[in-house]
Amino acid sequence: MPEPDYFKNALSNFTFEAACGGAIRHLADLGFSVAQIMEKLQFPTSYERVQKAVWEHLINTGVILPAQPGSGMAAPKAEFIKEYDKYGKVSFRKISVPTAQIEPIHFLEVPIHPACDLVSLLQEKYRKNGQDASYASCDFVLEKDSFLTKCLPLLDKKQKEYLTGLPWPGQVCYHRLDQRMLEIVIRLYQGGSYRGSCFFLKSKEKVSLRSVLPSL
Numbered sequence: 001m002p003e004p005d006y007f008k009n010a011l012s013n014f015t016f017e018a019a020c021g022g023a024i025r026h027l028a029d030l031g032f033s034v035a036q037i038m039e040k041l042q043f044p045t046s047y048e049r050v051q052k053a054v055w056e057h058l059i060n061t062g063v064i065l066p067a068q069p070g071s072g073m074a075a076p077k078a079e080f081i082k083e084y085d086k087y088g089k090v091s092f093r094k095i096s097v098p099t100a101q102i103e104p105i106h107f108l109e110v111p112i113h114p115a116c117d118l119v120s121l122l123q124e125k126y127r128k129n130g131q132d133a134s135y136a137s138c139d140f141v142l143e144k145d146s147f148l149t150k151c152l153p154l155l156d157k158k159q160k161e162y163l164t165g166l167p168w169p170g171q172v173c174y175h176r177l178d179q180r181m182l183e184i185v186i187r188l189y190q191g192g193s194y195r196g197s198c199f200f201l202k203s204k205e206k207v208s209l210r211s212v213l214p215s216l
């Protein structure tokens with residue numbers, strides 16, 4: 001990239017961060033969807049830029065994991081640093097800051113019996129581990145047609161808005177099992193459209209729902 005374009009983009013990123021980066025992260029922490037955040041911002045910016053900022057914040061805070069929970073892999077955090085050349089010219093450079101690695105967790109697969117009430121089971125594991133130590137795989141967003149025609153109709157407006165506002169990559173990601181995601185997983189499961197796994201870090205347990213159909 002030519003130097004003027006690089007500097008222009010870096011300055012634009014720095015201005016964006018100063019104007020609304022903190023507000024976006026704060027609203028994301030409160031559970032606002034990308035569409036709701038757009039309505040709150042005073043600084044004019046594009047939907048795609050807000051979407052990217054929200055996604056990066058969710059990754060950096062561990063709300064979304066690009067690798068399986070408990071794998072010991074941690075995503076690096078992105079930061080902008082200000083630099084000066086020998087003439088005093090300012091430039092901004094994006095760097096990746098390593099995060100501490102943790103010991104991998106060897107999960108115990110929780111057996112699923114035919115008569116088991118999986119909704120109650122998930123709620124019990126969630127209460128025992130807390131939302132910060134509970135995750136659900138988001139396999140259901142990978143197949144776009146199935147996601148649009150089978151999954152979204154099972155959800156309410158706010159749940160749909162939240163999921164469709166995130167720029168999901170073409171790989172399985174893992175979302176912290178907060179109250180909203182727990183309700184999403186339960187709704188999808190009860191509708192026969194959740195085939196994934198839930199991970200509980202404190203109790204070191206894994207509940208797989210890939211081959212289990214809800215009872216009618």
